[in-house]
Amino acid sequence: MNGLIVFNSANDVVFQQLNTALAEHFFAKNSDLFPENATAASIDGNIILQIFSPIINSQRIMHCQFDNTYSSFQCEKGLNFAFGELLGYTFVKIGQRPVEILKRHLGVAIALARHLYGANLFAPQASSVQEELLSTCLESYEEHLWDEEQTMLLEALPRLLVNNELNRVVHSALDAALEGLKEMGYQRTHALVFVTNKFVASSASKQALSLSPTDLVFLTLLSRSLQRQHRQLNRSVAVFLQGVSHDPLSGCIPCIAHLSQLSKGVLLIQVIEYANLHVASSMYDTFFVLQKIITLQIQGDADAMRPTYDSLESFVKQTLEALKRSKLKGDEVDTSLKKFISKWDNLKKMYADFFRSVERELLVRIESNIPSFMDELKQLFTLTCCDSSSIALDQLPDVAALVEGRILEISEFLAVKAERNITIDAYLEDFPGRVIYRYY
Known part of the structure; x- marks a missing residue:
């Protein structure tokens, strides 16, 4: 059983993602709340609210009167709950996994919400695309990447190491992309290249804010999630990046991220900062x-x-x-x-x-x-x-084609090298149990 439910300050359900096992569990335990002839698939926000109302009300009372809320609790049959909060919204993560893992997943869910919605969390003004992307990223992370990718356990970004000459070719292509975006009128831009999900290089215009490590991990998770749906990825997404924390303008950077799947497993991400x-x-x-x-x-x-x-x-x-x-x-x-x-x-x-x-x-x-x-x-x-209508999205594939042409001769070599590169992935596989992490 696995799921995520988000409540607003009025205790209304603004987001829900329940797998079949959890929905059937709710149905079996609370069948009297469902209409006649209903099934587990028909569970809606009103039913969820009735089920969770005592828990959420208790959570708010603990928060308001004692400033001491539940962080988690455990139930029978290994079903656990973890709680989080962002801008007055209560996030409830439910699953049959250890509490510590649920808390990790909850933290990722909250981070995704910040990057996809900005400050306007689950508001009616927000596009339904954001909800779709949040669901897609959560499913990809929890059901696939968490079990398949060791870097996701570490929240790390594997990097492809290349020699100076290859690095020069890649950076030259990225600089050409930035110049193309500049000619279109975009002064604050980034361009990033990945090969089979390994980070290769990035470049940014002088006016653009520096991206934070969290932004890079988010863009990686977003691209991996969308690649599971689209073999030939070519999509623009509105996101809110954070930027490096020491910059006074960091925290909420409205951007358009255009993701393009090029040849030989090469992925190009163009990022355009469009708002003031x-x-x-x-x-x-x-x-x-x-x-x-x-x-x-x-x-x-x-x-x-x-x-x-x-x-x-x-x-x-x-x-x-x-x-x-x-x-x-x-x-x-x-x-x-x-x-x-x-x-x-x-x-x-x-x-x-x-x-x-x-x-x-x-x-x-x-x-x-x-x-x-x-x-x-x-x-x-x-x-x-949140108004990105001034960006000519139809021109961004042309920039991607320019980059593809610039690195075409080395793309196959990059793809082969990415299959077996000396990264944290390879080290963990070759020396299992040899890595010890200390937190200070």
């Missing part, structure tokens, strides 16, 4: 601080609310300044921005009144107004950071 990074970064921080102050309000911690509110006010101010400098235009953006400013001014006045008197009634008013402010924040994020 100052806007995306400040709004992303606003989401997290807003969720923090919501938690403090529920816990009734008035002392901690003041500094958190100051941070919220600072990030909202940064967001508005970034939007002003970006000069983003459009009727929808203007309308959404006006609503956002109006909601914020109203909320700011309520907080000022509350900090003067610390009356419970004022806090109730704040709590009732925050959801509408959150909705406007999500709408503004969607309009300003």
